[in-house]
Amino acid sequence: MPLPETLAQGLRSAGWLAGLPALALIWASATLYAAPRIAEGLAAEGAAIVSGTATATGEPWLRLAASGRDLVAAGEAPDVAERATILSRLAALEGPRRIVSEVGIVETATPFQWAAIRTGTNQIALEGSRPVEIGRRALEARITGAVNPGTSLDDAARAARGAPPDFASAAAFLAARLSGLAKGGRAALSDTVLSLSGEALDVPAYEALRAALSDPPEGFSIGRIEILPPKVAAYRFAVEKSARGIVLDGFAPSAADRESALRTATEAAAGGTVEDRLLAARGLDPAIEPKSLIAFAFKLAELIQSGQVAFVDGAISVTGDAIDGQALPDAEALMRDGRPAGVAAGRVALTARPLSPYRVAIRRTAESVTLTGHLPDTATRERVLAALRPRLFREPVIDRTRLADGAPADLGDALAAAAPLVTNLADGTVSVSDRALTLTGESLYREGAARTPDRLAEVLPPGWTGQASVTARDAAERRDSATCRTDFAAALAGADLHFPAGGAVLTPAFYPALDALAALAKTCPSLRIAVSGPADPTKPPATPAAGPAAGEGAPAAEPTRVADAAKPEAHAKPATPGKPAPAEKETAKGDGQDRGKAEAGKANSPKTDSPKTAPSRKDPPKKEPAAPGKAAKKPAETSDEPPPDLPRLRAQAVVEYLLQAGARPEQVSAGPDGPAGPVVFALLP
Structure with a gap:
């Protein structure tokens, strides 16, 4: 049957193009078969x-x-x-x-570098240099055995000389670490230094990586580690507090933040246990600074005896037993005004319970005296502070106590009685728990350490129990007199031992040399030191007629006339004609038994016509107002001479300081008055 005319005409128009698909199919088949x-x-x-x-x-x-x-x-x-x-x-x-x-x-690679990169879930690419001494297939077999089964290698490493010993072990160690990293993780070797970077797959993988990196192959060290913790959907951080100690739970964004939390927990535990359950993980809101969150959590934890501070779902809350009744409003105020940026306020559910036991402590160090714990009222607090401050030379008193009910009725008596004992120590602590008081520490003197238990028993109120454990800090004795004398000269070399003009108060420049002399005296019992206090330079003559005789030196500069240059001096009234003006001496109180506090010095001031007591060093002189309508009279004459016993006062100030620092009374004494200049020390036979 003949084709329709339309179809026949279309085929004639297409011509040879109609056979192209068939030809393409034949070519493709031949290529796939023949290639x-x-x-x-x-x-x-x-x-x-x-x-x-x-x-x-x-x-x-x-x-x-x-x-x-x-x-x-x-x-x-x-x-x-x-x-x-x-x-x-x-x-x-x-x-x-x-x-x-x-x-x-094949060339020598310096440094010899090799790297393995995770390019997919089950694929690792190798690049850099591999040892020419190790065959490619042998090295690949070693690496394949260290990674997850089914992992393929894309090895583009080139053979080179200069590889470190046992390169294959280090390469396998690094490749195995890639199993815990996400795509893009990189493990590299540069000579004998290993490095690792990438993001951990999950929390267990991150912890496993940290543990493995703590034990690298022998002969190799760990270099740069940049491993990002995994990201978690529900980030949380918690501080749990109990009588046993503190438990940290939840996450920390980095190893540095985790260490910061541990340090803070150790300080807050105050000798208690710290259990670390923190895991490294990301997921904290970027608007929240991790260290600020940790610090705020521990501020809230300070207000509870037991309970939990928890940061969950962006909000922080505190629950448990408060340390005292004052802690409830403190926690509310802290939650309202002290939260870090980005942190929402959670609930405050605290219960105030009676304190049992009732605790307070006085801690004495070389730098300060610190009060911690609870006191019943402000009057007791002021009484304890008043018992401490006069017995301290230059150490500040830091009060960190809080007010709470439940204290023994005579707690103030016990603390006031124990204050002199703890301030006498070089380092020590008074701890009170209900009616039991414990004193521990170190004394500068063996005799002081030996009699402390008896003194504690004498001063405690009735019904109290006391226990003292005080040791002596005295250094081992050294009998070599020649060495002692050499060290004596070395301790004074270069020291600036000048008093301010007119003053008998030690300046900070004295302390290093005097501390060194006291330490030397404790190790050299045979050392005997005489201290000569200097006089002030003489005042230049008022008129040329009163100038120095021929051959005398030039007059010295005019000295300051006050015992303490920082204090103002009142003008003296003229003495009664024909009668000498006797001087009234101002004395500084010192506590010889309680750490042998140094005398501040004594200064003479001219006596006035009226029988008024001269002002003390602590109280500046007061000027009496002039009568109305009359101008204030200027004194007819003033005394510009320093106190006649100023050298002795200066020597005594130095002696007292050395006794404070540990020298024995028989080792230090005041010598003859010295001329103007520095303090003079002499060794006695």
């Missing part, structure tokens, strides 16, 4: 050449791969001549259309 056979043929032709490049490892350095009808040669030839020979032999083959050379030369 593998061509590649196999090319590989077979070069197999003999490849096997001829075998090295001492048993593996050939030459690798061939077919790309269509091209033959790609790769590997690292031992030298240039060997590479040229191999390429010539490949070029002589009849099958390949052309030879593509990617053959390099």
